[in-house]
Amino acid sequence: MSETTLGGIAGRMPKFLRRADPAVVTAFACIVILLLLGSLYSRSFLSPEYLLQQLKVASFLGVIATGMMLVILLGQIDLSVPWSVATGAMMACAAAAYGPVGVALAIPFGVLCGVAIGLVNGIGVAYLRIPSMIITLATNAVAQGLMVVYTGGFSPQDSATAAMRYLATGFTIPGVPNAVIIWALIGAAMVFVLTRTSFGRAVYGIGNRERAAYLSGIDTRRIVLIAFAVSGGLSAFGGVLLAGYASKAAQSMGDAYLLPSIAAVVLGGTSILGGRGSYLGTVAGVILITLLQSILSVMQMPEAGRQIIYGVVIVAMLLLYGRAPASR
Amino acid sequence: MDGAAPLFRMEGISKRYGGVRALEKADLTVTAGGIHAILGENGAGKSTLIKVMAGVVAPDEGTMTLDGREVSFASPAAANQAGIVCIFQELSLIPELSVADNIVISDPPKRFGMIDRKAQRRIAEEALARAGASDIHPCALVKDLPLSRRQMVEIAKALARKPRILILDEATSALTAADVAKVFEVLKRLRSEGLALLYISHRMNEIAELADHCTVFRNGRNVASYPAGSKSDNEVVELMIGREYSHIFPPKPGPTAAATTVLEARNLSWADRLDNISLSVKAGEVVGLGGLDGQGQRELLLAFFGVLRGLSGEILIDGKPVSIASPTAASHGRIGMALIPEDRKTEGLMLPMTVRENLSFAALDRLSKGGIIDRAAEQRLIDDMVGLLAIKTAGLDIPVGALSGGNQQKVVIAKWLMRQPRIILLNDPTRGIDVGTKQELYQLMRKLADAGAAILFYSTDYDELIGCCDRVLVLYDGAVKRELVGAEITEHALIASALNIHGEGAGPKQGVGA
Numbered sequence: 062m063s064e065t066t067l068g069g070i071a072g073r074m075p076k077f078l079r080r081a082d083p084a085v086v087t088a089f090a091c092i093v094i095l096l097l098l099g100s101l102y103s104r105s106f107l108s109p110e111y112l113l114q115q116l117k118v119a120s121f122l123g124v125i126a127t128g129m130m131l132v133i134l135l136g137q138i139d140l141s142v143p144w145s146v147a148t149g150a151m152m153a154c155a156a157a158a159y160g161p162v163g164v165a166l167a168i169p170f171g172v173l174c175g176v177a178i179g180l181v182n183g184i185g186v187a188y189l190r191i192p193s194m195i196i197t198l199a200t201n202a203v204a205q206g207l208m209v210v211y212t213g214g215f216s217p218q219d220s221a222t223a224a225m226r227y228l229a230t231g232f233t234i235p236g237v238p239n240a241v242i243i244w245a246l247i248g249a250a251m252v253f254v255l256t257r258t259s260f261g262r263a264v265y266g267i268g269n270r271e272r273a274a275y276l277s278g279i280d281t282r283r284i285v286l287i288a289f290a291v292s293g294g295l296s297a298f299g300g301v302l303l304a305g306y307a308s309k310a311a312q313s314m315g316d317a318y319l320l321p322s323i324a325a326v327v328l329g330g331t332s333i334l335g336g337r338g339s340y341l342g343t344v345a346g347v348i349l350i351t352l353l354q355s356i357l358s359v360m361q362m363p364e365a366g367r368q369i370i371y372g373v374v375i376v377a378m379l380l381l382y383g384r385a386p387a388s389r
Numbered sequence: 390m391d392g393a394a395p396l397f398r399m400e401g402i403s404k405r406y407g408g409v410r411a412l413e414k415a416d417l418t419v420t421a422g423g424i425h426a427i428l429g430e431n432g433a434g435k436s437t438l439i440k441v442m443a444g445v446v447a448p449d450e451g452t453m454t455l456d457g458r459e460v461s462f463a464s465p466a467a468a469n470q471a472g473i474v475c476i477f478q479e480l481s482l483i484p485e486l487s488v489a490d491n492i493v494i495s496d497p498p499k500r501f502g503m504i505d506r507k508a509q510r511r512i513a514e515e516a517l518a519r520a521g522a523s524d525i526h527p528c529a530l531v532k533d534l535p536l537s538r539r540q541m542v543e544i545a546k547a548l549a550r551k552p553r554i555l556i557l558d559e560a561t562s563a564l565t566a567a568d569v570a571k572v573f574e575v576l577k578r579l580r581s582e583g584l585a586l587l588y589i590s591h592r593m594n595e596i597a598e599l600a601d602h603c604t605v606f607r608n609g610r611n612v613a614s615y616p617a618g619s620k621s622d623n624e625v626v627e628l629m630i631g632r633e634y635s636h637i638f639p640p641k642p643g644p645t646a647a648a649t650t651v652l653e654a655r656n657l658s659w660a661d662r663l664d665n666i667s668l669s670v671k672a673g674e675v676v677g678l679g680g681l682d683g684q685g686q687r688e689l690l691l692a693f694f695g696v697l698r699g700l701s702g703e704i705l706i707d708g709k710p711v712s713i714a715s716p717t718a719a720s721h722g723r724i725g726m727a728l729i730p731e732d733r734k735t736e737g738l739m740l741p742m743t744v745r746e747n748l749s750f751a752a753l754d755r756l757s758k759g760g761i762i763d764r765a766a767e768q769r770l771i772d773d774m775v776g777l778l779a780i781k782t783a784g785l786d787i788p789v790g791a792l793s794g795g796n797q798q799k800v801v802i803a804k805w806l807m808r809q810p811r812i813i814l815l816n817d818p819t820r821g822i823d824v825g826t827k828q829e830l831y832q833l834m835r836k837l838a839d840a841g842a843a844i845l846f847y848s849t850d851y852d853e854l855i856g857c858c859d860r861v862l863v864l865y866d867g868a869v870k871r872e873l874v875g876a877e878i879t880e881h882a883l884i885a886s887a888l889n890i891h892g893e894g895a896g897p898k899q900g901v902g903a
Contacts, residue, residue, distance in 0.1 A: 258762060
């Protein structure tokens with residue numbers, strides 16, 4: 062019944078909407094519903110200041126989820142996000158302590174540390190054929206150990222450089238936070254890579270059927286390696302931005318980004334089995350998750366209740382559209 | 390079977406997938422104790438028809454009656470319950486489980502709530518014996534069996550469900566000639582026991598041998614129904630493709646001595662599957678690989694394509710030794726090799742991806758500059774290929790999985806032709822595709838050879854080897870046992886050397902379906 066009405070509506074919609082993935086449309090619809098529900102609680106949920114603030118908070122998750130999406134499109138997963146984020150943040154701050162050269166190289170150094178973690182993941186998955194769930198969990202633990210050794214288990218004393226703070230909190234264009242611009246740039250680059258480059262095609266191909274991709278002459282191992290390196294690098298860059306936002310790095314600052322980054326990608330309609338999904342969906346997923354977290358905290362829900370509602374809502378939304386339509 | 394009340398009848402069955410009409414008011418009547426053959430090109434609606442019968446797909450309209458009562462099946466299990474069991478083209482066995490586990494998988498015998506392994510084994514043995522495959526051990530793991538044996542297990546699994554109507558969809562396409570003969574005996578016995586059998590095959594000789602009654606489908610409708618043997622092969626094929634039909638195989642140009650050797654192997658060995666294979670293929674030559682199924686032909690093709698690790702021996706391209714470490718190395722650069730793999734659904738295509746993405750997938754490096762795809766060049770080349778191979782598709786941006794089997798296979802071949810390969814390896818490319826498309830592929834193959842490609846062609850169908858190849862190498866147990874050239878390539882010679890009995894007349898008696 063709903064199918065026919067949907068079809069009727071779809072027939073009258075503009076072309077780009079008709080072609081859109083129903084999951085992406087659902088995600089955007091959920092954002093609107095969340096905002097409307099929030100506005101019943103307080104008018105300020107619809108104010109431009111609040112929305113811009115949410116977009117800024119979302120951009121950190123957005124950068125991290127971009128890398129996660131690439132890996133999920135391959136049919137893999139990257140569980141090393143928490144400590145890739147923390148490593149990026151801590152190493153960037155640590156570099157800042159080494160004079161002007163260190164300050165200048167802080168951001169690339171932090172990102173490179175994340176790329177290194179990603180390379181280890183990629184080598185493990187692509188060349189050693191270790192399941193990504195295992196190898197990324199292991200590198201996450203190793204990265205955590207290394208950071209604890211480095212910091213002695215306390216919050217590191219080094220603070221973020223001015224450049225990091227500017228990237229995370231400054232305004233190049235009046236009214237638009239830099240973090241949002243950065244996310245937009247990274248997102249645009251990702252859309253280009255996924256839709257217009259042979260690398261992007263190969264990613265979708267491997268995610269759908271690795272064997273067929275391999276027999277088509279694609280160097281599947283190289284593609285997987287690059288994807289994990291990019292994911293590690295983007296996680297670390299997210300950490301750099303977070304450190305700039307908070308002025309310094311902190312222990313387990315990345316822990317809050319593992320589930321949200323996976324959830325954002327999957328809520329955005331990307332198949333957790335790989336091979337299917339669009340970046341627009343990930344954008345929707347990131348905003349959806351950020352709004353959900355924000356609204357729950359504004360409502361002053363106790364932490365425990367927040368976690369429960371958060372988890373239940375994710376499962377409910379996945380049930381809403383996360384399943385393939387019946388093939389009969 | 391005339392006069393018998395129909396056991397099962399379908400009337401006015403229609404089914405659409407999106408905008409594609411798979412079935413349009415199709416009718417079918419099945420009588421007990423008869424073998425009913427269904428013929429038609431791929432995409433003619435045969436598969437959809439039996440999916441409707443077997444409860445896999447729900448029809449949009451139409452009625453089905455069983456024993457005069459109207460029925461509808463909500464699921465394959467419901468159809469099984471009613472006595473309709475289908476053996477599908479795609480194997481449905483679980484590789485990690487044993488043969489016995491697979492046979493009773495939907496309804497295992499239980500004792501105190503646990504699976505009764507003794508009873509299970511007994512059922513499996515009975516079913517295997519009924520399927521004429523008592524040589525398969527019920528405790529063997531399915532993944533250890535070759536494809537043709539798995540198909541026998543599939544048949545046993547269907548028989549274990551005690552069907553009244555048994556549907557075989559291309560069930561013999563993976564079988565060796567000896568197995569086909571066994572299956573035929575089984576099917577004839579089942580017919581005499583009063584079962585109704587629906588038999589779908591692209592092999593005309595099988596249908597001529599087996600069927601009592603034939604129905605031809607075209608474009609989703611049943612266009613003709615007639616008692617077996619009342620029409621000539623040519624008439625039937627014309628009914629199927631709806632046009633005149635002549636010369637399945639293009640003429641062979643005859644030996645040309647001047648051509649240079651492009652692909653050569655010296656003493657290739659791999660594990661215990663390939664044994665000291667030496668061969669050479671010249672430009673413009675179609676060389677066939679014959680022999681029974683699973684004698685190392687597939688491994689040989691994979692070895693050339695750089696897939697196998699630990700290969701010993703030498704591969705020479707243009708007379709120079711090369712080491713081919715991966716399909717990437719094999720297809721790129723100077724070597725220019727292409728492999729049309731055995732299973733188009735898992736090895737050749739990414740089914741959910743679009744026709745466009747699949748077509749350009751193997752040639753991405755050629756279509757892109759600095760990693761960025763040149764969309765105009767891509768479109769040009771794709772248009773060329775769709776035209777050249779006459780690929781029938783509702784558009785380039787629909788999933789390739791929505792195409793019919795024959796057109797899917799054309800996409801697999803087209804995606805490699807986009808690289809303009811010099812060496813083309815074909816692994817049983819016509820398996821499960823219709824006569825019309827087969828004919829087009831034979832002609833294409835010859836055209837490519839005439840344009841200078843070196844072609845190595847493995848087929849399980851002897852007629853194809855005879856009709857297409859300049860030379861045929863017959864493999865047995867991983868080694869080349871015999872080379873047949875030109876007029877030597879006959880069905881008799883192929884079968885005799887495949888069984889490795891040439892010369893001595895006292896070979897094992899194999900009932901080979903002629």
